[in-house]
Amino acid sequence: MRQDQHVATGADARELDRITAAHAAHGGGRYRLWLDERAGMLLVEPPGTGDGTGGTAEPQRIPLRSASCPRLLTELTSATLARLAAPADAYRTRPEADRDIGALVQLFRVQLARMRTEHPDPAGLVRAVHAQLGRAGDEQQAARRSAFLGWYLTETYGDDAPGRDRAERDLGLDTEDGMELDPDGDLVRGAVRGWARYREEVRGRVPGPLLTSVPWDWKSRATHWYYEFRALDRPLTERQRLELRAELPGAEVTSDSVVLDRWSGYDERPSSKVVEDVVRRYVDAGLHFDQCGTRTLWLRLPAASGALVAAYEGGFGVTGTVDGDDLVLRLHREESDGELSYVYHDPGPWLEELLPLRAELARGDVRALAIAWRAANETSRFRRAPQPPPMPDGLDEDELSPHLHALIRLLEEVP
Known part of the structure; x- marks a missing residue:
């Protein structure tokens, strides 16, 4: 982050550079975007607003709970989400897919900050996400919402067994809540695995550098x-x-x-x-x-x-x-x-x-x-x-x- 923008946005603001890089990589304008969760704001520097003098002009401030926030996020991430939905057709190299997965995580960070304004307790937040899964408009939206839940649990508790145990205790969730996401009835494990599978499926469909021919010698077992x-x-x-x-x-x-x-x-x-x-x-x-x-x-x-x-x-x-x-x-x-x-x-x-x-x-x-x-x-x-x-x-x-x-x-x- 440039020093002038560090002053303008505040020390607690996280730059959402993967979102803006993914947007710009496919013809979008060169935005700069920050999430200030403590202030409940998105801070935006749209294309063409910088004067090149290194001043400390304030970025635009958009409240997370305003209607402008999801509209801006839709503008910046719709192409990224479309590429992630069809990785075999969208990506030529793995770094491109890695960049877009990073943009998705930053979108998740904003979504989490928005949801915490209404659901400050972890159990309530997980229930709200699970309710959203049932209202998903299509398969891709359902996959992203499931991935969001897995990312949130992994980010908060880790993906090891002790972390999953802490999550189950803190959330107080069981199959009686009607939130069974895993065949074994383990909500946390199923969600964490789902997030890992989501990333693996995207990356697994991107071709890696391959040899055009293999000089295989079966007799010598070369x-x-x-x-x-x-x-x-x-x-x-x-x-x-x-x-x-x-x-x-x-x-x-x-x-x-x-x-x-x-x-x-x-x-x-x-x-x-x-x-x-x-x-x-x-x-x-x-x-x-x-x-x-x-x-x-x-x-x-x-x-x-x-x-x-x-x-x-x-x-x-x-x-x-x-x-x-x-x-x-x-x-x-x-x-x-x-x-x-x-x-x-x-x-x-x-x-x-x-x-x-x-x-x-x-x-x-x-x-x-x-x-x-x-x-x-x-x-x-x-x-x-x-x-x-x-x-x-x-x-x-x-x-x-x-x-x-x-x-x-x-x-x-x-x-």
Whole structure:
């Protein structure tokens, strides 16, 4: 937020930047929009109102309970909601879908602020949302209202078992209220799962980067494996390039990158010792992909980052290794039984999307570490760690950057 707008809108106002970015991405005007829940206001800077002088002109103030508020939200989000309703036709890339899901979450934030003016108690609010489900005008509206309920419960209580138990106790809800959303009769669990399924269905219909052909050799059982490394701080010297070609036969080596993209058996792959040596001696970032699902991201950071990394280490997910004045961070996903699940996936574009994480981590932003820890310890593939590390702020859908979304795809989902 610009400093002048921080003064004009107040410290408690949240900028709804995903809504306005999604609106502008498809031909809409370049609005700026804030939610000031404490004041009960939307603050709006319509297109063309800025004078470019950096002044402190007040944005327009629209009360949340006024008729103007839903009219403005409809204008800004109708195209976004239409795209989310037909993701297979609307999106070419996952970042576009991630942006629109973030816009939906910000719309939910405004809806929640509006509803709290009439239903300040959580149980009353949930009952009101459930009543709205029964009045939905069509299937898509019903899906969004169900998603809103799941988002609200996840946002308020979390999506783990203790959080769901707290929600049930606080809400005082049971099947006698007529609000059974899950076949097992568990309102909270059913709503939270519904919100997760809503996002998965949108993202699952967006095509990822795929190979146009697969040179499959059934006799040798060749599989696809891929390494890419980047020298970011200084170019590789001619001598280093010669050494790398000797270390990684068949690799394409330039002054700032090394790519080894092969279809072969396991016996032709570089050993882990060779790969670790390449990362330690030559490069600042690296990526490994295996057709069976194993993935690794390496990032070189200042050694001072070691204390931040240590809080999230454990198991295979997060590892930091000191190398002189640097620390080599390793974020890893192990999925050895993927078999043919990723045979057509193209890992070529992945590293470029992840590179901005290095600068954020060097500045002390630990969200990437939290995501990597969560992927290794709080998914169906791994049991929960006994003592979770502190989770930072900024992990909500509408606060994640494109490169954090890319990390989630790498470590938690199908990229």
